[in-house]
Amino acid sequence: MFSSLVLAATLAAAPAPRSxxxxxxVVHVPRLDAMAGLSSxxxxxxxxxxxxxxxxxRAELHPFLVIDPTKPETLASAGLDAAGxxxxxxxxxxxxxxxxxKDAKVxxxxxxEAISAAGGEEVKPTxxxxxxxxxxxxxxxxxxxxxxxxxxxCSFGATDTGGPALLKEAxxxxxxxxxxxxRLGKLPGVAYLTSGGTVLGLDGTxxxxxxxxxxxxxxxxxxxxxxxxxxxxxxSEGMLFSRVAxxxxxxxxxxxxxxxxxxxxxxxxxxxxxxxMTDAVAKQLxxxxxxxxxxxxxxxxxxxPESRFFAVRQALAAEVTDAAAVKSALTxxxxxxxxxxxxDGWALAVKGxxxxxxxxxxxxxxxxxxxxxxxxxxxxxxxxxxxxxxxDFSLDPKKLARGLNQVxxxxxxADEQLAALFAVSSELGPLLEQSERITGWxxxxxxxxxxxxxxxxxxxxx
Numbered sequence: 415m416f417s418s419l420v421l422a423a424t425l426a427a428a429p430a431p432r433s434x435x436x437x438x439x440v441v442h443v444p445r446l447d448a449m450a451g452l453s454s455x456x457x458x459x460x461x462x463x464x465x466x467x468x469x470x471x472r473a474e475l476h477p478f479l480v481i482d483p484t485k486p487e488t489l490a491s492a493g494l495d496a497a498g499x500x501x502x503x504x505x506x507x508x509x510x511x512x513x514x515x516k517d518a519k520v521x522x523x524x525x526x527e528a529i530s531a532a533g534g535e536e537v538k539p540t541x542x543x544x545x546x547x548x549x550x551x552x553x554x555x556x557x558x559x560x561x562x563x564x565x566x567x568c569s570f571g572a573t574d575t576g577g578p579a580l581l582k583e584a585x586x587x588x589x590x591x592x593x594x595x596x597r598l599g600k601l602p603g604v605a606y607l608t609s610g611g612t613v614l615g616l617d618g619t620x621x622x623x624x625x626x627x628x629x630x631x632x633x634x635x636x637x638x639x640x641x642x643x644x645x646x647x648x649x650s651e652g653m654l655f656s657r658v659a660x661x662x663x664x665x666x667x668x669x670x671x672x673x674x675x676x677x678x679x680x681x682x683x684x685x686x687x688x689x690x691m692t693d694a695v696a697k698q699l700x701x702x703x704x705x706x707x708x709x710x711x712x713x714x715x716x717x718x719p720e721s722r723f724f725a726v727r728q729a730l731a732a733e734v735t736d737a738a739a740v741k742s743a744l745t746x747x748x749x750x751x752x753x754x755x756x757x758d759g760w761a762l763a764v765k766g767x768x769x770x771x772x773x774x775x776x777x778x779x780x781x782x783x784x785x786x787x788x789x790x791x792x793x794x795x796x797x798x799x800x801x802x803x804x805x806d807f808s809l810d811p812k813k814l815a816r817g818l819n820q821v822x823x824x825x826x827x828a829d830e831q832l833a834a835l836f837a838v839s840s841e842l843g844p845l846l847e848q849s850e851r852i853t854g855w856x857x858x859x860x861x862x863x864x865x866x867x868x869x870x871x872x873x874x875x876x
């Protein structure tokens with residue numbers, strides 16, 4: 415009984431987007447007049463990243479009308495309700511934009527003017543079963559039009575072959591009340607975006623963007639919140655600082671990822687011994703881990719595995735249940751080519767640098783830079799503390815921007831992944847340079863998914 419009431423309350427509060435079938439991406443705004451804070455952040459951020467500038471995406475809100483959610487008069491002049499919802503569905507054959515009408519006569523007049531101005535044929539509305547429809551061909555190809563019933567209108571812009579299908583979809587969308595989307599109801603926000611297995615809720619102020627969402631199939635292990643963490647009191651000082659509690663089922667996955675990376679930079683290390691050694695260590699890990707990425711120093715082409723590995727100066731710490739058992743499991747490391755014994759562990763010379771493996775009480779620390787490894791060891795606290803989430807992180811955007819700027823043109827031309835980094839640097843680098851901090855958290859969610867949140871902070875507006 416109680417669970418049924420909770421479910422009913424969730425559905426009642428959930429947004430109800432008029433989403434087109436087969437949409438690849440859907441943007442839903444429950445109330446257009448509630449976007450002032452989010453728009454103010456995007457306006458400021460857009461001064462440094464053109465992609466985020468509201469003027470760059472306002473044209474995507476409607477197939478033929480020019481509207482601006484931050485200026486209610488543009489909606490009113492088109493006969494639309496500034497306090498109503500908006501849903502934009504992107505499909506292979508075009509897009510559908512559903513809004514609420516305040517004055518149907520004004521909307522039809524403005525729509526006819528806009529369609530004609532956009533190269534459409536003569537607008538001839540037809541009405542059947544209470545639904546008024548318009549569908550015209552464009553001189554540039556494709557079709558555009560709308561379906562209007564009562565206060566609901568869904569407009570479309572279609573590719574060469576998508577006109578009939580999108581007209582039919584628009585008629586269907588205005589013909590019935592939209593269903594609540596419980597996924598959106600679980601997320602705070604004034605605007606929502608769904609794409610594939612990712613759902614985002616967005617809100618903001620002039621100085622901060624808040625994003626919360628869920629995503630499936632992220633290349634991350636499952637997380638599990640714990641009562642305390644040995645890293646609970648540690649503070650971030652580098653480029654990226656993250657404290658995580660990996661679920662037991664994800665420990666082997668996390669260790670396997672590190673093992674593959676080290677094996678790539680040390681092909682001479684005996685594969686079977688590396689496997690058995692890391693498997694033994696994985697059995698002793700509690701799941702509490704720390705990632706400390708200090709900065710980026712690119713030396714050589716990032717197409718080489720060793721250059722990628724040593725480009726980010728970092729150290730990883732992991733809590734162990736039995737330090738003596740871990741030390742015993744790691745003993746074969748001392749016989750690897752290039753290995754050197756240290757007072758508290760080993761240094762392994764590999765192509766491009768050294769890998770440091772060190773033990774401090776019940777903390778195993780693996781790093782690719784001596785100074786960062788030593789600093790991480792020195793900062794390990796004596797007492798544990800509770801973490802609010804299974805994983806949290808803090809990112810210094812200025813250090814990240816400087817790191818992205820080190821990707822060379824030669825690497826960009828030869829590697830798709832590096833080309834993507836270059837694109838991020840070009841588009842967001844100037845904004846990162848002007849940002850204060852990016853912080854967030856992550857938890858596991860049902861269905862092998864993850865829930866996450868982050869806040870992107872700009873300096874206080876002057």
